[in-house]
Amino acid sequence: MKTQEIFTVVEDELKILDKNLKSMVGARHPILNAASEHLFSAGGKRLRPALVILVAQQTLKKSSIRPSQRRLAEITEIIHTASLVHDDVIDECITRRGVTTVHSLYNNKIAILAGDFLFAQSSWYLANLDNLNVVKTISKVITDFAEGEVRQGMIQFNSAISMSEYIEKSFYKTASLIAASCQGSAMLSDLDRAQQSQYYIYGKHIGLAFQIIDDILDITGSYKNLGKPTGSDLKNGNLTAPVLFGLIEDIDLQHLIENEFENNIDIEKAITIICNGQGLKKAKDLAEEHIQTAISSLPQQSFHNDNENKSFYALIMIGEYILQQI
Amino acid sequence: MKTQEIFTVVEDELKILDKNLKSMVGARHPILNAASEHLFSAGGKRLRPALVILVAQQTLKKSSIRPSQRRLAEITEIIHTASLVHDDVIDECITRRGVTTVHSLYNNKIAILAGDFLFAQSSWYLANLDNLNVVKTISKVITDFAEGEVRQGMIQFNSAISMSEYIEKSFYKTASLIAASCQGSAMLSDLDRAQQSQYYIYGKHIGLAFQIIDDILDITGSYKNLGKPTGSDLKNGNLTAPVLFGLIEDIDLQHLIENEFENNIDIEKAITIICNGQGLKKAKDLAEEHIQTAISSLPQQSFHNDNENKSFYALIMIGEYILQQI
Numbered sequence: 001m002k003t004q005e006i007f008t009v010v011e012d013e014l015k016i017l018d019k020n021l022k023s024m025v026g027a028r029h030p031i032l033n034a035a036s037e038h039l040f041s042a043g044g045k046r047l048r049p050a051l052v053i054l055v056a057q058q059t060l061k062k063s064s065i066r067p068s069q070r071r072l073a074e075i076t077e078i079i080h081t082a083s084l085v086h087d088d089v090i091d092e093c094i095t096r097r098g099v100t101t102v103h104s105l106y107n108n109k110i111a112i113l114a115g116d117f118l119f120a121q122s123s124w125y126l127a128n129l130d131n132l133n134v135v136k137t138i139s140k141v142i143t144d145f146a147e148g149e150v151r152q153g154m155i156q157f158n159s160a161i162s163m164s165e166y167i168e169k170s171f172y173k174t175a176s177l178i179a180a181s182c183q184g185s186a187m188l189s190d191l192d193r194a195q196q197s198q199y200y201i202y203g204k205h206i207g208l209a210f211q212i213i214d215d216i217l218d219i220t221g222s223y224k225n226l227g228k229p230t231g232s233d234l235k236n237g238n239l240t241a242p243v244l245f246g247l248i249e250d251i252d253l254q255h256l257i258e259n260e261f262e263n264n265i266d267i268e269k270a271i272t273i274i275c276n277g278q279g280l281k282k283a284k285d286l287a288e289e290h291i292q293t294a295i296s297s298l299p300q301q302s303f304h305n306d307n308e309n310k311s312f313y314a315l316i317m318i319g320e321y322i323l324q325q326i
Numbered sequence: 327m328k329t330q331e332i333f334t335v336v337e338d339e340l341k342i343l344d345k346n347l348k349s350m351v352g353a354r355h356p357i358l359n360a361a362s363e364h365l366f367s368a369g370g371k372r373l374r375p376a377l378v379i380l381v382a383q384q385t386l387k388k389s390s391i392r393p394s395q396r397r398l399a400e401i402t403e404i405i406h407t408a409s410l411v412h413d414d415v416i417d418e419c420i421t422r423r424g425v426t427t428v429h430s431l432y433n434n435k436i437a438i439l440a441g442d443f444l445f446a447q448s449s450w451y452l453a454n455l456d457n458l459n460v461v462k463t464i465s466k467v468i469t470d471f472a473e474g475e476v477r478q479g480m481i482q483f484n485s486a487i488s489m490s491e492y493i494e495k496s497f498y499k500t501a502s503l504i505a506a507s508c509q510g511s512a513m514l515s516d517l518d519r520a521q522q523s524q525y526y527i528y529g530k531h532i533g534l535a536f537q538i539i540d541d542i543l544d545i546t547g548s549y550k551n552l553g554k555p556t557g558s559d560l561k562n563g564n565l566t567a568p569v570l571f572g573l574i575e576d577i578d579l580q581h582l583i584e585n586e587f588e589n590n591i592d593i594e595k596a597i598t599i600i601c602n603g604q605g606l607k608k609a610k611d612l613a614e615e616h617i618q619t620a621i622s623s624l625p626q627q628s629f630h631n632d633n634e635n636k637s638f639y640a641l642i643m644i645g646e647y648i649l650q651q652i
Contacts, residue, residue: 032476086442090435109416109479112438113472116412119442120468123449127461135453135461142446146439150358153435 001313003321009314010053013070017049020074025121035102035114039081047210048080048178049073051318052185055199057311059189068129068188075122075129075138076181082118083145083177085111090149091236095229134184141177148172156237159247159254166244167208174214175207182206198299202315205294209322212287215240216326219274231267241286243270246279284326291319327639329647335640336379339396343375346400351447361428361440365407373536374406374504375399377644378511381525383637385515394455394514401448401455401464402507408444409471409503411437416475417562421555460510467503474498482563485573485580492570493534500540501533508532524625528641531620535648538613541566542652545600557593567612569596572605610652617645 007014018040025036052073056065087093088101089111095101103111119142126135151169155161182203186196218233219242233240237260239247246253256270274280301312333340344366351362378399382391413419414427415437421427429437445468452461477495481487508529512522544559545568559566563586565573572579582596600606627638 032472086438090438108434110476112412112416113475113479115442116445117469117472117476119445120465120472123465124462124469127453127458127465130458132453132456132458132461135458136450139446139449139453143443143450146358146443146446149439150436150443153439 001310001317003317003324006314006317006321007050009057009310010050013053013065013073014046014050016070017046017073017077020070021077024074024125025078025118032110032114032117035085035106035110036118038099038102038105039085039114039118044077044081046077047318048076048181051178051203051206051315052076052181054311054314054318055182055185056189058308058315059186059191059195059199061305061308063311066188068131069185071125071129072134072138072181072184072188075125076177076184078118078122078125079138079142079177082115082122085115085118087149089115090153091232093232129188131188134187137180137184137187141180144172144176148174148176152238155239157239157257157260158237159239159257161239161244163241163244166239166241170208170211171204174211175204178207178210179204195299198297201297202294205290205297206318206322209287209290209294209319212241212283212290213322213325216242216280216283216287219243219271220280220326231271234270235261235267241283242274242279244279245282246274246277249277249279284323287323291322295319327636327643329643329650332640332643332647333376335383335636336376339379339391339399340372340376342396343372343399343403346396347403350400350451351404351444358436358440358443361411361432361436362444364425364428364431365411365440365444370403370407372403373644374402374507377504377529377532377641378402378507380637380640380644381508381511382515384634384641385512385517385521385525387631387634389637392514394457395511397451397455398460398464398507398510398514401451402503402510404444404448404451405464405468405503408441408448411441411444413475415441416479417558419558455514457514460513463506463510463513467506470498470502474500474502478564481565483565483583483586484563485565485583487565487570489567489570492565492567496534496537497530500537501530504533504536505529521625524623527623528620531616531623532644532648535613535616535620535645538567538609538616539648539651542568542606542609542613545569545597546606546652557597560596561587561593567609568600568605570605571608572600572603575603575605610649613649617648621645 021040022037025040052069053065056069057063060066084096085102088096089103089108093101094104102114123139126138129135148169151172155165179200180203183196183200186199215233218231218240221230234243237257239257250273253270253273256266259266261267261270295316298312298315347366348363351366378395379391382395383389386392410422411428414422415429415434419427420430428440449465452464455461474495477498481491505526506529509522509526512525541559544557544566547556560569563583565583576599579596579599582592585592587593587596621642624638624641
């Protein structure tokens with residue numbers, strides 16, 4: 001299976017998802033409606049719903065997934081989008097996924113409310129899944145977001161933070177939702193507790209790898225790939241894996257960070273230092289380690305049909321897909 | 327029963343609530359913890375939890391309420407507080423309940439996250455009530471908040487808005503949570519659907535009356551009573567019942583509003599016009615109408631014991647208590 005083929009396995013389901021997302025968040029108020037429309041039209045990778053769908057197909061041993069799992073895929077994308085809207089206000093981002101952010105297009109007020117509205121809608125749809133364990137699993141994630149963002153805020157420009165603090169923050173910010181979504185999908189397939197945990201661990205490490213690669217792209221990426229300027233996170237003092245590895249090698253990088261990139265060219269200097277060192281390679285190695293752990297967590301399979309086979313390999317190939325982003 | 331006695335009926339429960347609130351929102355992060363501590367120490371009327379407790383005592387026909395109802399009382403106060411934190415960012419309030427708001431004490435970022443965190447905590451505790459109908463009922467409320475705030479934002483300084491638009495907005499912003507909380511408490515007492523609705527309607531009209539009185543206090547109140555400067559809402563272009571009644575009588579008021587109080591003394595002029603007219607009286611009459619509707623919605627009672635009697639009269643006297651705030 002080639003990485004491009006992963007999304008063909010879930011293609012039909014993702015088309016339904018795109019259509020449903022717009023009608024699900026269709027607020028009674030035109031401004032909220034416009035903000036939501038704007039958000040979901042911008043696209044995005046749809047990684048989270050794809051994982052929910054693949055886990056569903058794999059655990060049900062067939063391609064047609066349950067309506068509750070389709071809904072869970074939609075809910076995870078709504079929660080993710082809500083968190084982005086509030087993040088963009090907090091980090092004062094002007095563009096995201098290549099389009100203007102809600103708070104730039106409207107104002108902070110509309111963005112805060114649009115985020116609240118999306119979080120609330122997700123809670124409401126979640127409750128209507130009629131599965132209390134899934135509600136509990138997913139609602140824990142939203143508390144993790146706030147925790148992750150606050151942690152990130154508290155360690156800005158702090159060159160003394162450890163790799164494990166970075167990983168912990170990345171878990172709260174990114175991996176927690178992906179892990180809980182994979183577990184939720186397994187729950188809705190009525191898997192036992194032990195198997196649910198295997199999908200949780202899979203999602204957690206896929207999520208961490210995804211965040212590390214995203215952080216590498218902040219240093220190396222083009223505006224086209226990221227939809228936001230290179231070095232945006234670094235400029236905000238958000239010290240990620242490639243930066244932390246770079247800090248071990250070069251004292252000048254530490255000075256630039258501690259002086260919060262006071263001169264205009266400092267951010268470019270810092271990026272050059274990181275790119276010339278081993279930081280990017282080491283960060284990619286770290287992402288690969290997490291992908292290995294994710295794959296090894298997947299329950300051992302004996303295949304009964306082709307669909308089962310396809311979704312299993314797609315879950316494995318997601319790791320390759322993530323690495324290929326750089 | 328005198329109005330002061332209402333809170334003695336629920337006094338012991340409210341003490342437990344105050345203690346629990348602080349430990350419930352005890353975030354793992356010191357900054358979120360400090361923000362939450364700050365919020366709940368500021369007090370407030372605790373009207374919402376008091377209503378949940380009274381409905382519980384009344385419907386269970388005894389004073390000791392169920393642990394799930396105690397938890398619901400706490401959840402409603404957390405949701406209410408979360409909405410205040412985001413409202414204060416949106417409306418740029420400097421003080422609330424007489425103390426500095428979270429975004430003034432820290433910054434917008436911490437306030438947005440603290441609000442998200444509290445909303446998320448409430449969803450999590452809600453899921454752990456293990457009653458899907460209550461989860462559905464309460465989670466609808468949070469979508470109503472965003473709807474209400476957006477509606478309020480869209481009609482700022484618009485002197486053409488009707489009384490019914492004001493009431494609709496007040497429902498979303500205030501009455502929806504109080505109604506759902508009363509209904510939720512009745513649900514947790516295992517009341518039938520028709521009786522649940524009676525408590526919902528009671529809560530809805532108590533909530534509307536409460537909002538109208540709060541809006542009168544914005545015009546007449548002292549800094550001491552409100553914990554925020556007189557005319558704060560009016561200055562933001564939030565046109566409430568006394569203002570809308572005032573607009574019918576006086577064309578000058580309309581000019582002051584449409585010019586968005588361009589001169590420093592304009593807000594004082596507007597308040598004087600409203601106070602000299604019939605607006606305050608008419609607004610109070612409107613609040614009284616809603617209290618009558620609330621009381622008439624309460625199920626007819628045959629009393630078996632004193633506790634039952636006390637909580638029933640307390641539910642009636644809450645209306646008097648609300649009116650006495652002015």
